[in-house]
Structures are given as C-alpha cells and as structure tokens.
Amino acid sequence: MDMWWKVGLVLVMFWGLTSSEDREEHRESPPRTAMLRAPVETLDFGFVPSVVYETHAYYEPGPMGILFHMVHAFLYVVQPNPFPKDLIVKMVQQNMGGIKGDDYKKPENVVLLLQTIYYELGFIVLSVLGVFFVLLMPIVGLCFCVCRCCENCGGEMHQRQKKNGDCLRGFYMATLIATSVFLAVGVTVAYVANQNITSQIKSTRRLVSTNIRDLKAFANYTPAQIDYLTAQYTTAKNKVLSDLDNIGTLLGGQIHNKLESEVVPALDHALRMTAAMRETKESLESVSTSLETLQEGTGRLQVSLQSERVSLSNTLNDWACSNEDVTHTCNSIRGTLNQLALSANFNGLPDVEAPLANLDAVLKTDLSNIVQKGYSSFNDTPQLVREQTKGIVSEVKGLLDKSGAEIIGFTKMFPVEPALQNFSKFLTDSQKNIEAYYPQIDQLDFYRWIGCVLICCLVVLVLAFNFLGLLCGSCGYDKNSTPTTRGCLSNTGGNLLMASVGFSFIFSWVLMGVVVTTFIVGGNIEKLVCEPLANRQIFKIIDTPYMVHPTKKNFLPGMLFQDPNIDLTIGSMYRDCYENNGLYSALQLETKFNFNKFLNATVFNPEIGDIFNNVNVDLQGMLLLEQEGKDNLIDFANTGIGDIDYQAYLTEVNKGVTVVDLLSYANELDAQADNLPRGALENALKGHASSIRQIHKDQVVPMEQAMSNLNQSIRQLEKTSRELPVKVTNVLNAIEAAEYLISNNASHVVKQESDKFIKKIIGYFSQYTEWVKHSLAMEVAQCKPISNIVDSAEIVACSFIVDSVNTFWFGLGGCCVLLIPSIIMSVKLAKFYRRMDTEDVFDDGSENWS
Numbered sequence: 001m002d003m004w005w006k007v008g009l010v011l012v013m014f015w016g017l018t019s020s021e022d023r024e025e026h027r028e029s030p031p032r033t034a035m036l037r038a039p040v041e042t043l044d045f046g047f048v049p050s051v052v053y054e055t056h057a058y059y060e061p062g063p064m065g066i067l068f069h070m071v072h073a074f075l076y077v078v079q080p081n082p083f084p085k086d087l088i089v090k091m092v093q094q095n096m097g098g099i100k101g102d103d104y105k106k107p108e109n110v111v112l113l114l115q116t117i118y119y120e121l122g123f124i125v126l127s128v129l130g131v132f133f134v135l136l137m138p139i140v141g142l143c144f145c146v147c148r149c150c151e152n153c154g155g156e157m158h159q160r161q162k163k164n165g166d167c168l169r170g171f172y173m174a175t176l177i178a179t180s181v182f183l184a185v186g187v188t189v190a191y192v193a194n195q196n197i198t199s200q201i202k203s204t205r206r207l208v209s210t211n212i213r214d215l216k217a218f219a220n221y222t223p224a225q226i227d228y229l230t231a232q233y234t235t236a237k238n239k240v241l242s243d244l245d246n247i248g249t250l251l252g253g254q255i256h257n258k259l260e261s262e263v264v265p266a267l268d269h270a271l272r273m274t275a276a277m278r279e280t281k282e283s284l285e286s287v288s289t290s291l292e293t294l295q296e297g298t299g300r301l302q303v304s305l306q307s308e309r310v311s312l313s314n315t316l317n318d319w320a321c322s323n324e325d326v327t328h329t330c331n332s333i334r335g336t337l338n339q340l341a342l343s344a345n346f347n348g349l350p351d352v353e354a355p356l357a358n359l360d361a362v363l364k365t366d367l368s369n370i371v372q373k374g375y376s377s378f379n380d381t382p383q384l385v386r387e388q389t390k391g392i393v394s395e396v397k398g399l400l401d402k403s404g405a406e407i408i409g410f411t412k413m414f415p416v417e418p419a420l421q422n423f424s425k426f427l428t429d430s431q432k433n434i435e436a437y438y439p440q441i442d443q444l445d446f447y448r449w450i451g452c453v454l455i456c457c458l459v460v461l462v463l464a465f466n467f468l469g470l471l472c473g474s475c476g477y478d479k480n481s482t483p484t485t486r487g488c489l490s491n492t493g494g495n496l497l498m499a500s501v502g503f504s505f506i507f508s509w510v511l512m513g514v515v516v517t518t519f520i521v522g523g524n525i526e527k528l529v530c531e532p533l534a535n536r537q538i539f540k541i542i543d544t545p546y547m548v549h550p551t552k553k554n555f556l557p558g559m560l561f562q563d564p565n566i567d568l569t570i571g572s573m574y575r576d577c578y579e580n581n582g583l584y585s586a587l588q589l590e591t592k593f594n595f596n597k598f599l600n601a602t603v604f605n606p607e608i609g610d611i612f613n614n615v616n617v618d619l620q621g622m623l624l625l626e627q628e629g630k631d632n633l634i635d636f637a638n639t640g641i642g643d644i645d646y647q648a649y650l651t652e653v654n655k656g657v658t659v660v661d662l663l664s665y666a667n668e669l670d671a672q673a674d675n676l677p678r679g680a681l682e683n684a685l686k687g688h689a690s691s692i693r694q695i696h697k698d699q700v701v702p703m704e705q706a707m708s709n710l711n712q713s714i715r716q717l718e719k720t721s722r723e724l725p726v727k728v729t730n731v732l733n734a735i736e737a738a739e740y741l742i743s744n745n746a747s748h749v750v751k752q753e754s755d756k757f758i759k760k761i762i763g764y765f766s767q768y769t770e771w772v773k774h775s776l777a778m779e780v781a782q783c784k785p786i787s788n789i790v791d792s793a794e795i796v797a798c799s800f801i802v803d804s805v806n807t808f809w810f811g812l813g814g815c816c817v818l819l820i821p822s823i824i825m826s827v828k829l830a831k832f833y834r835r836m837d838t839e840d841v842f843d844d845g846s847e848n849w850s
Contacts, residue, residue: 342658462504
C-alpha cells in the first residue's frame with residue numbers, strides 16, 4: 001500500500017498546479033455563442049505522440065481453470081449469498097471508532113453480528129465440522145488402539161467362519177481400491193495447486209517488470225505529449241496569421257462583395273450609356289445620310305418622271321392613235337399619265353445636324369474611361385482595407401505571440417518534467433528493491449513448497465501402505481489356506497494395511513487442521529475480496545460516501561487533493577484508466593487545475609475583439625463616377641434628339657416613293673401594247689414601259705432602301721429620345737445611391753464583415769481548444785498502467801495465489817474425508833490377509849474359511 005500511495009501521488013503531479021487556480025479566476029473567455037456557426041476551415045493538428053503499453057493484464061489458467069471452476073462452484077454452494085456490500089458499510093461506519101466496553105451489546109451491533117453469522121453460515125458449519133474432525137480423530141484413534149490392544153474392535157487374532165467371506169473380501173478390496181484412487185486424485189490436485197503457486201510466482205516477475213516499464217513509459221511520454229499540445233497552438237496561430245496577411249482579400253473582398261450588389265449595377269448602367277451614345281450617334285448619322293440621299297434622289301426622279309410623261313404623251317398624240325381601233329387604248333393610257341409623279345416629299349423635312357453636332361461634343365468626353373476608373377476604384381477595396389488595417393494586423397500578431405508565450409510559459413512554470421524524472425528514478429529504485437527481494441521470495445516459496453509437499457507426502461504414505469497392502473495381500477492370499485496357515489506375503493499385506501490405518505489416525509487431524517485454516521482464510525478472501533474485485537463491487541464499498549472518515553465524503557479526492565467533496569471515485573477513475581483515457585479526465589483535474597479555462601482565457605483574448613471592433617475602413621474617398629462623367633450624361637440627355645419632328649419623318653417614310661408602283665405601271669403598259677396591232681405604236685409603248693422599268697431600277701430602288709434605313713433610324717431615335725431622360729436620371733440616381741451607401745453605410749458593412757472575420761479567426765482557436773480538451777481527456781498521460789496495476793494485483797493475489805491455495809485445500813480436504821472409509825476398509829480387509837492365532841473347527845473336523 002505504501003508503494004501504491006507513492007505511485008498515486010506521483011501520477012497526480014498536476015496536484016501541485018492547483019495553486020494557480022485563484023490566479024486564473026478573473027480571466028473569463030469571451031462569448032462564443034455564434035462563433036462556431038461561422039464557416040471555418042478545419043485545421044489538422046496531427047496526432048498526439050502515443051505510447052504502447054506492454055502489460056496485458058489477462059490471465060488464462062489453462063487446464064487449471066477446470067479445478068478453479070470446481071472450487072468456485074463448491075464455494076458457491078457453501079456461500080451462495082451475494083456480496084454483503086451494505087453489511088460491510090454498516091459495520092465499518094458504526095464501528096469506525098472501534099468497539100468499546102459494552103458496545104457489542106447494542107442492538108444495532110447485535111443485528112450486524114447476526115447478519116454476519118448468517119452470511120458466514122456455510123463457512124461456520126464446515127469449519128465446525130472440521131474442528132470436530134481435528135479433535136475427534138486423535139481421540140478415536142487412541143480409543144481404537146486401546147480397544148484393539150484389548151483384543152476388541154477387530155484386534156482378536158481369530159477369524160470366524162462366514163459363508164460370504166469371499167464376497168466380503170472382494171467388496172472391501174474394491175472399495176479400498178476406489179477410495180485409494182480418489183485419495184490419489186485428491187493429493188494430485190493438492191500437489192498441482194502447490195506447484196502452480198511456485199510457477200505463477202515466477203510469472204509475477206514479468207508482470208512487475210512490464211508494469212514498471214509501462215509506468216516509466218507513461219512518465220517519459222507525458223512531457224512530450226504536453227509539449228505537443230502547446231506546440232500545436234502554432235498551427236492555429238499560423239492559420240490566423242495567414243488570414244491576417246490576406247486580410248485585404250478576405251475582409252476587403254467580403255466588404256467588396258457586400259457593396260457589389262449596389263455599386264456594380266450602377267456602374268454597369270453608366271457604362272451602358274456610353275454604348276447608347278454611340279448607337280444614338282450612329283442613328284443620327286444614318287438619318288442625316290438617308291435624308292440627304294432621298295433629297296438628291298427626289299430631284300433626279302422628278303426630272304426623269306417628267307421627261308417620261310412628256311415623251312409618252314407625245315407618243316399618244318401620234319396620228320396612229322386616231323385610228324378607231326386604238327383610240328380607246330390611247331385614251332386610257334393618257335388618263336394615267338398623271339400617276340407618273342412623286343408621292344413623298346423629303347425636301348421639306350428638317351435636318352438633324354444640330355443634335356448630331358451636340359452629340360459629337362458629348363462624345364469628346366470619354367465616359368467609358370471615367371466609368372472604368374469607378375470600377376477600378378471600387379475593385380481596389382481589398383487593397384484599401386489592407387492599407388488601412390496594417391496597424392491593426394500588427395497589434396493582433398503581437399497579441400497572438402503574447403498568448404503563445406503565455407501558454408508555453410504556463411506549462412513551463414510548474415516542475416512537471418522534473419517530477420516525472422524523479423518518478424522514473426523512483427520506479428527504477430523500486431524495481432531494484434523489489435528484485436532484491438526475489439531471492440528471499442524464492443526461498444520462502446521453496447519452504448512453502450517443501451511444507452506442502454511434506455503434507456502431500458503424508459497422504460502419499462497412507463496411499464503407499466494401502467497399495468502395498470493390497471498388492472501383497474492379493475498376491476499372497478491362498479483361499480485354500482486356513483487363517484492360521486496364511487503365508488508370509490499375505491500376512492505382510494495385512495500388516496501394511498494396518499500401518500495405513502495407524503498413519504491415517506496419526507496424520508489425518510493434522511491434515512484437517514491445515515485444510516480448515518486454509519479453507520477459512522482462502523474461502524473468505526475469495527468471496528469477500530477476489531469476487532468483488534473481479535466485478536468491481538469492492539470499489540463501491542470504498543467509494544461509499546463517508547466510508548473511510550465520518551467527515552470526508554469521498555475517499556480518493558480527500559487523499560489526493562484534500563478536498564473530499566469532489567465527485568471523484570476509485571470506480572470512475574478505474575473505468576477511465578481501463579479505457580486508456582487521460583489522467584486529466586480520470587482524476588478530474590479540471591476541478592483543481594482547469595487548464596481548459598486558462599487556455600480559453602489566454603487564446604480567446606478579449607483584446608483581439610476590441611481591436612477588431614475599432615476597425616474603421618474609410619471608403620469615403622472612393623469615387624464611382626467623376627463630375628465630368630455626370631455632366632457628360634446630362635449633356636447627352638440635352639443633345640436635342642427629343643426636339644426632332646419624328647412625326648413628319650414617319651409621315652413621309654410611310655408614303656411610297658411614287659404615286660404608282662412603276663413596275664406595275666410598266667407591266668400594265670406592256671399588256672395594253674400587246675392588245676394593239678403590230679406596228680410603230682406598239683413598239684413605242686413597249687419602249688416607254690422599258691424606260692419606266694429602268695427608272696424604277698436605277699432611282700426608285702435606292703430611294704426605297706434609303707427610306708427603309710431612315711425609317712429604322714428615326715424610330716430608334718424616337719425610342720431613345722423618349723427613354724433617355726428617364727435612363728440618365730436613373731443612372732445618376734443609382735450612382736448617387738451607391739456613393740451614399742459607401743459614404744454613410746459602409747461602416748455598418750465593415751463592422752458586420754469584421755465581426756465575421758473575427759469569428760472566423762476565433763473559430764480556429766475554438767478548434768484548437770476543443771482539440772486540446774479532447775486530447776487531455778483521451779490521449780495525454782493515458783493512465784492504462786494504473787488499471788493494469790489493479791488488474792495485475794488481482795491476477796497475482798487471486799488467480800495465482802488464492803485460487804491455487806483454495807484448490808490445495810479442496811484436494812487435501814477431499815483426502816481427509818476419504819481417509820475415514822480408507823481406515824474402515826483397511827481394518828476390514830486386513831482380517832482376510834493377516835495370519836490368525838486361532839481358527840474355527842467343526843465337530844466333524846472340517847474347516848471352511850471361504
């Protein structure tokens with residue numbers, strides 16, 4: 001227990017750190033309710049250096065397990081009651097100060113005594129029987145000896161005639177053989193159990209060695225694991241520094257994205273106005289060109305039509321038209337001459353030179369370049385943020401370096417590594433001291449082994465006399481010999497059997513004394529220690545509140561931390577260590593040394609939040625559209641395209657170029673010429689039709705194309721002039737709204753995005769602290785060696801020693817019980833082998849000794 005106490009104290013080396021708790025009370029972590037909801041990149045902190053422990057605290061007894069199970073079954077029959085946890089607790093608590101005077105007469109103590117007797121009833125009954133055996137066997141043996149000396153109890157050297165003599169001899173011999181065989185089995189079981197103790201004691205050295213090596217590995221790896229935890233702060237810190245170095249892209253980019261929905265559409269609309277200017281100019285130029293073409297074409301076409309009318313009229317006035325057959329046709333053609341005239345008059349339409357000149361003046365200002373400057377100014381937001389947060393970033397980096405130094409300094413503040421080094425030295429010295437006792441243990445075990453072998457030899461001696469007596473008696477027996485004439489070999493066999501009886505009386509009470517003693521001790525240890533230790537019921541007794549001391553609620557924290565109110569039990573510590581969890585969680589060290597609280601207070605430095613709360617990115621200098629660009633848009637709206645008489649243009653372009661379609665007119669003229677007699681008139685009319693077609697091709701078709709262009713351009717200009725004021729107003733309003741947003745509401749956006757950025761940074765530290773918390777609980781200073789020590793102690797004490805001791809008394813006790821029928825059968829059978837002094841003789845002189 002002293003060694004376990006020291007080991008326990010060293011393993012809880014963090015105990016000495018509890019003095020720092022008061023110093024850390026004022027350091028509280030900032031609110032973190034929303035930080036984990038921010039999307040944060042998952043960090044890889046790697047794996048804590050792990051240690052593989054050698055000890056496998058598991059014992060498989062092999063064939064001996066059958067004997068162990070038999071003993072356990074026997075003990076269950078003797079003591080079927082469950083483990084008396086409540087009874088033990090009451091006994092300890094009621095008699096914690098010891099029994100004084102007449103305390104044992106108190107009703108509660110009498111009840112406890114009766115409950116104890118009831119629980120131990122099986123052991124008491126068998127122990128009483130064993131004691132009776134020890135007391136009575138010497139007395140019975142003495143009486144039996146005196147009785148035989150008086151030629152009673154089978155001591156008379158005379159054998160009476162019996163008809164079933166052979167059957168009785170055979171029955172006695174068979175029974176003695178069976179009894180001797182069972183005796184041999186019992187003594188073999190006892191010897192095997194004795195030998196198993198010696199063998200397993202040697203195996204104990206391996207368990208001791210591996211457990212000490214595991215404890216050394218625990219001590220050697222723990223500092224490296226702690227250093228690894230503190231070193232991984234650099235992983236989170238480097239990620240934060242990387243984000244801080246890219247604050248322009250990360251924070252500025254988010255600010256840019258937030259403002260983009262308002263700013264970019266405004267600039268896009270302004271940029272589209274430059275295209276509208278070019279399209280409007282193209283339309284005005286097209287109107288001007290088309291109008292000039294139509295005016296020139298109108299003059300030429302009017303001359304051509306006038307000349308064709310005069311020529312056609314002269315042809316119709318020819319004498320040939322005076323003929324009655326063609327007079328009607330000529331008159332009909334003469335009536336259509338006035339259709340060869342112009343329909344649209346483009347000479348009266350106003351020109352568009354003034355709006356075109358105004359638009360040329362507007363286009364001298366490069367609005368596209370001005371808008372691109374606005375784009376560039378807005379897209380420089382990340383660079384602007386980076387430039388304006390240089391001081392803040394340097395402050396945050398300084399705080400991060402300070403926090404890292406505090407964490408490292410805090411872990412170096414306490415002598416963890418020297419304590420573990422001393423612990424390793426203590427383990428080395430302890431191992432040497434233990435190994436120094438090995439020769440003495442071997443010597444004591446040898447004496448124990450010799451004693452047990454001698455005890456077994458007592459039974460073997462009885463067995464030897466039994467088997468030799470059976471062998472000599474059976475071989476020397478002659479059924480034809482009379483009792484007085486039996487041979488020497490047969491008589492020797494009888495004497496050996498009687499020697500067996502004598503030694504049985506001499507040694508049986510000694511054997512039973514050993515059996516009773518080991519039965520009481522080994523059986524109760526098995527039921528009260530080993531079984532509850534195997535099912536961990538014994539921990540519940542120790543962990544019972546106020547069990548060890550009436551003023552101390554919990555035993556373990558009271559011993560380790562002098563604070564018995566901590567909810568720490570041996571059972572919970574064993575479970576955590578059995579699962580190879582960390583010593584920090586197994587001993588609930590957070591109740592005395594809350595490293596997570598310190599880490600949160602250090603890592604989640606409120607100064608970082610304060611610094612970012614003071615972030616003030618000034619975007620007021622950002623100009624989306626210069627005044628020159630705004631004036632240019634206003635000038636574009638005032639170029640005069642709205643003053644053009646679009647209705648006059650549309651009225652003329654909706655008319656045809658000529659009154660009649662010249663091609664139709666020419667075709668009709670050809671048709672009428674075909675109805676005339678062949679001659680000069682017909683040919684003349686067809687010539688006129690051909691001339692009219694040529695006029696249509698050369699002059700009318702180009703004018704129709706110019707009219708189509710004019711119609712398309714004038715309608716586009718009309719639409720533009722109608723929408724332009726609204727569009728320009730909307731663009732200017734959008735620009736002003738975006739600039740107002742940047743000037744007046746950007747601080748809100750900056751604050752919002754700064755909060756997200758700080759939450760993202762804190763999210764990295766949250767991952768680090770959660771990883772440290774998990775690592776401390778599960779991976780750092782894994783305390784499997786502690787549970788291995790408990791399990792190894794259980795294996796050594798219970799599986800190696802107690803089970804073997806119980807098996808020893810189980811086999812030896814069977815031998816003691818079997819000695820009784822062995823004595824009876826040996827006495828009975830010796831009568832048939834020994835040479836008698838007298839014999840029965842019948843009246844006719846015949847004898848019968850069968």
